[in-house]
């Protein structure tokens with residue numbers, strides 16, 4: 001069964017390889033989506049974040065599913081304005097989700113934002129740029145993550161949107177190596193070098209926006225469509241199976257019950273059917289001129305990704 005596909009982390013725990021994304025899942029839709037995913041479609045992994053602003057409804061959906069907490073994997077993320085007060089962010093998340101621990105807690109972006117700025121999530125300076133707290137060290141954010149794991153409030157800890165350069169800011173002083181780095185990964189942004197680096201450090205690369213996010217051109221890509229037709233799969237399933245075949249857990253988002261159900265079964269089917277030649281073809285698309293990121297918030301700092309130069 002698709003829900004049984006799992007990937008081992010460096011702390012010994014196993015993350016269900018297919019989870020449900022919840023970013024941009026709207027009020028009035030997300031409770032039903034989460035309940036459907038868990039109860040009807042067999043998902044056991046939900047990807048959440050404080051900044052998505054919908055954790056209360058996600059929690060309602062988890063509760064409505066009736067599935068016991070210990071059978072679920074719930075991921076949360078500390079938002080940028082909370083780097084100096086990680087536990088406060090976690091406590092808000094736990095309360096909204098209606099649980100007393102997370103399975104995985106991630107630093108959402110390697111960019112501390114001013115906690116006392118002009119907005120609780122997206123503070124800006126008079127020039128309109130995001131108000132970055134340049135004095136704060138990422139290694140001190142990571143120390144707080146380690147303390148929360150020691151306290152048992154989060155079982156596994158990791159990062160998101162960390163390039164090799166940003167990891168170098170926390171690894172030398174880390175007591176715990178991040179279990180996961182959640183990144184934008186799909187055939188147009190495969191980040192082969194970073195994924196290989198993470199593997200060498202025992203960090204699992206996890207894929208966000210695995211379908212290319214809302215309005216994705218990947219679903220119409222001629223190579224993706226041809227491979228899908230060859231195997232009797234939908235293009236979305238090929239994209240998910242491509243990542244699973246590399247040991248990369250995926251969190252496709254949908255609020256459409258039929259897609260939620262189809263994605264988990266289709267991903268597992270694609271994982272079985274895709275051949276090495278299909279993977280090799282998809283692996284080359286970015287280098288053949290299709291390299292593209294879909295998620296590029298206007299950070300006024302260099303994140304250190306080779307393909308993405310932020311305005312500094």
Ligand SMILES: NC(=O)C1=CN([C@@H]2O[C@H](COP(=O)(O)OP(=O)(O)OC[C@H]3O[C@@H](n4cnc5c(N)ncnc54)[C@H](OP(=O)(O)O)[C@@H]3O)[C@@H](O)[C@H]2O)C=CC1
Nearest residue numbers: 021022023208209210211212213214236252253254255256
């Ligand atoms: N750490 C980070 O910084 C980030 C994390 N994430 C996480 O990753 C998750 C997934 O990424 P996201 O950007 O949402 O994008 P996805 O790549 O998951 O794409 C979601 C879009 O695809 C549509 N869709 C879903 N299934 C299918 C299907 N079978 N066929 C056609 N269309 C489909 C959805 O529509 P509909 O809902 O209408 O069905 C939605 O518009 C997020 O929800 C979030 O949890 C995402 C971005 C950044």
Ligand SMILES: O=C[C@H](O)[C@@H](O)[C@@H](O)[C@H](O)C(=O)O
Nearest residue numbers: 023049051052295296297298
């Ligand atoms: O997880 C989803 C994304 O990271 C999202 O939270 C950010 O892109 C945010 O909208 C931003 O503008 O910084």
